[in-house]
Amino acid sequence: MSTSTETIEQLATREYKYGFYTDVETETIPKGLSEEIIRMISEKKQEPDWLLEWRLKAYRLWLTMKEPTWQNVKYDPINYQDIVYYSAPKKKKALNSLDEVDPEVKRTFDKLGIPLEEQKLLAGVAVDAVFDSVSVATTFREKLASVGIIFMSFSEAVREHPELVKKYLGSVVPYTDNFFATLNSAVFSDGSFVYIPKGVRCPMELSTYFRINAKDTGQFERTLIIADEGAYVSYLEGCTAPMRDENQLHAAVVELVAHDDATIKYSTIQNWYPGDKEGKGGIYNFVTKRGMCAGRGSKITWTQVETGSAITWKYPGCILQGDNSIGEFYSVATTNNWQQADTGTKMIHLGKNTRSTIVSKGISAGHGQNTYRGLVRVGKKAKNARNYSQCDSLLIGDKCGAHTFPYLEIRNTSARVEHEASTSKIGEDQIFYLRQRGLTLEDAVNMIVSGFCKEVFRELPMEFAVEAQKLLSVSLEGSVG
């Protein structure tokens, strides 16, 4: 009559839903990394010389850099010569409309629940679909263009709006920033570009869906979002990959720039393949994301739900440069089976009266290791800076771990910084209580976990909050017992 541990374990066996592979003809360059490879990527994308030079500068610097080892994760050394840095589905001719997307690729996105036909899409969501190294389609471009919004793949932006790209590329995350950001600067292939002009409130959710498909390929996308004075945009990214025994590297860079009174909400639902139950395979998600609250009264909110990846290493942060600017970070990170996550945020207060809020919810199950690492820095001139941090960890089972590393660097005495942290175990008594009221074991665990994550979920765009909740319940399935 004990709460059948076996039943619980049976629940664990559900497979990763997005682990299929699409057989498409691809254009793939040879494995390995060299100046020649970088020139090849740049040429394929018909890039201007300045961009190639920028890549090469990054590459030369990268050669002198050491991979970081301070993070609380373990993995075998990555052989950077064993990675394919560019892979794209072959196209027969230049694309003029969505109808010309390779039907196989289109079917892949259909299967992932991201139909690329505009009329089939969720009302009010525009999508840029990135397949391995290239953007294959961007929906609602014309509609958005009519109010002056630029939403297109990064490669197209380089061609069509070089002045904007040149001005902002590397302005928040310079190519010298860190090992993985520098690598990305050298080899980045595609990503999304968004520009919201002065005073425009983006009429729909913008989103990018990243799909890694090809074997041995790394994905190095670059996203750049600029909100001009008084503009507003809410942006969402989602990601999946096939199941493979080898680890694959995903090293992206995201830069956000918010001018005076502009607001950017950036939400991530990360569901890269996490590896199997023995910890074999899975994506290494080593990502640099940073927002610049450049203008007075600007606001950047990062919301992330991280359920996938074998290893997650990311610290979406905000540089609060403008006076009265606001930075927010809301995060749910789950690690089940053998997943590892070292994630958190950096809030750099430079302007006066700047405020930041950090809410981090870590959930560990199985043998998962979950680390929150966060930095709050208040500069000398940042008078009346305020920060509130809350880090809660939930442990499911007794083989997992939760770790919290908050760093505070305060150089102005008027700052007020609060930090709260808690660690709790999902209680047998809580589960029993809910089951005694007729809820199944699964429903009971889901209810407890979603209650734990509530403060983060309510920050997500409504359509995706439901999705995130479902995803979370799948990723934790079978973790109790």
Next chain:
Amino acid sequence: MLDIKNLQVRAEDKEILKGIDLHVDAGEVHAIMGPNGSGKSTLARVLAGHPEYQVTAGEITYEGQDLLDMDPDERAREGVFMAFQYPVEIAGVNNAYFLKAAVNAKRKHLGQPELDAIEFMQLVREKAKLLEIDQQMLSRAVNEGFSGGEKKRNEIFQMALLEPKLSILDETDSGLDIDALKIVANGVNALRSPDRAIIVVTHYQRLLNYIVPDYVHVLSAGRIVKSGGKELALELEEKGYGWIETGAEPVRA
């Protein structure tokens, strides 16, 4: 409705129940009394299916089914309800949302249509009056920041919503002042009916002034040592548990 035969239970390595026999028919209210550590809460929790206990011998039949073969949530959906001695808090989960999920889990099991938000709120309003539950208790997280009395009222409120066939109240009176006790008792009495049974586990006779039992059983050291009518509770109150523990021979109820 409920038939317990020679029930023996241990928790970790400790033998707690050493052979319990108890028969409860529909329409009856049974009180289980006994000193601390006699095993009365264990009996309640075993009936509800708490995973902490091992049943080493005996059987429990509920409505013709083998109760011990059922998961806790199955038992609940089949109409077994336990009001907890210490209701747990569940952060971030809205009380009304939780109650609706519980009511609908049961309705679904019984093949009844699930209630939508409006129908559910109608049901809530009707039952909330009885237990003096205000709106504000519904919109808070489950039991979070509830006073001891509010938690107990919330338990009986759930019982009223779920309309169980067999209700087990585990020391529902502990920590209640006299006014709260009356409210809770009213809630319970409203559910008394010929097709329902109630087991009241309590240390004190006080609650039984308001929920008058048909039978009283005294538990001591894992056995029922005396059974009788409601007057047995009064006798206990007068003479104390020492009277039972020293004098009486174990009996089969």
